[in-house]
Amino acid sequence: MIEVKDLTFSYGKNKQALHGLTFSVRDGEIFGFLGPNGSGKSTTQKILTGILKGHGGTVSLFGEDLQNAHMQEVFQKIGVLFEFPYLYANLSALDNLRYFASFYPKEQQRDVEELLDELEFKRDFLKKPVSSYSKGMRQRVSMARALISNPKLLFLDEPTSGLDPAGAVLFRKIIEKERKKGTTIFLTTHNMLDADLLCDRVAFISNGNIVALDAPRNLKEKNSNHSIIISYLYQGKRSEQMMEASELKASIPFAYDELISVHSQEPTLEDVFIQYTGRRLS
Numbered sequence: 001m002i003e004v005k006d007l008t009f010s011y012g013k014n015k016q017a018l019h020g021l022t023f024s025v026r027d028g029e030i031f032g033f034l035g036p037n038g039s040g041k042s043t044t045q046k047i048l049t050g051i052l053k054g055h056g057g058t059v060s061l062f063g064e065d066l067q068n069a070h071m072q073e074v075f076q077k078i079g080v081l082f083e084f085p086y087l088y089a090n091l092s093a094l095d096n097l098r099y100f101a102s103f104y105p106k107e108q109q110r111d112v113e114e115l116l117d118e119l120e121f122k123r124d125f126l127k128k129p130v131s132s133y134s135k136g137m138r139q140r141v142s143m144a145r146a147l148i149s150n151p152k153l154l155f156l157d158e159p160t161s162g163l164d165p166a167g168a169v170l171f172r173k174i175i176e177k178e179r180k181k182g183t184t185i186f187l188t189t190h191n192m193l194d195a196d197l198l199c200d201r202v203a204f205i206s207n208g209n210i211v212a213l214d215a216p217r218n219l220k221e222k223n224s225n226h227s228i229i230i231s232y233l234y235q236g237k238r239s240e241q242m243m244e245a246s247e248l249k250a251s252i253p254f255a256y257d258e259l260i261s262v263h264s265q266e267p268t269l270e271d272v273f274i275q276y277t278g279r280r281l282s
């Protein structure tokens with residue numbers, strides 16, 4: 001679906017933002033693009049969506065090189081949620097979305113009110129101007145804008161930013177639902193939880209370079225020290241011991257009267273990110 005080879009980009013002479021990224025996104029997968037602020041995530045998304053011109057290397061979407069592609073045709077097939085949403089502040093959610101929907105053929109358009117209902121948008125605000133909306137409400141309208149054309153390829157830049165925890169859960173459900181429909185999703189984020197819960201594969205980006213790319217589970221597995229913590233009671237006293245999983249092969253190698261719990265020490269995706277880059281995600 002997306003093929004990127006040796007992608008470079010510079011903002012002016014002295015500011016190289018991307019240093020030769022190579023990756024591909026498979027049909028129907030949720031591909032996470034994970035990195036801290038300033039690592040090059042938005043720059044990459046802007047190039048892939050045709051907003052930022054002048055990159056080096058090659059980018060192809062739907063099997064076509066972006067340099068030669070007919071961009072109008074590409075725009076018809078993609079949906080984009082921007083990090084800083086572009087909405088008309090004086091227009092209502094309904095008017096904004098009807099306007100954006102009008103760029104697409106009728107048979108491709110989703111029903112605006114149905115979509116906003118699905119996003120749990122407060123009905124009393126449907127006709128009020130966007131300028132009166134909270135950040136979470138704007139994010140819902142922006143998500144609706146990205147989904148309005150039933151895109152085959154969806155770009156989401158920090159989709160759960162500005163949402164409360166319940167809103168974030170709802171957005172993750174909606175993203176899952178899109179995946180089930182077969183939509184390919186390029187998810188740009190520094191939210192480790194979103195990436196871990198949603199993505200089939202993630203690329204870690206740091207200072208404009210991809211430093212790791214794999215399924216979250218594999219990244220955690222590869223970087224796990226396979227240690228296990230055992231809590232137990234022995235002679236009336238509660239104790240804990242940490243040991244390698246391999247040491248437990250035959251049996252628990254110490255005296256105990258009762259086991260309380262056995263926990264593996266799996267790293268989080270954030271731990272793995274720090275191991276690769278020496279930096280936190282946020």
Ligand SMILES: Nc1ncnc2c1ncn2[C@@H]1O[C@H](COP(=O)(O)OP(=O)(O)OP(=O)(O)O)[C@@H](O)[C@H]1O
Binds near residue numbers: 011
């Ligand atoms: N318009 C611009 N002019 C000059 N430098 C820029 C511009 N936009 C981004 N940069 C620089 O390019 C690098 C990558 O920025 P980018 O916005 O792609 O990072 P990001 O990972 O998306 O960060 P964030 O999460 O903060 O959006 C950073 O060093 C940033 O300062």
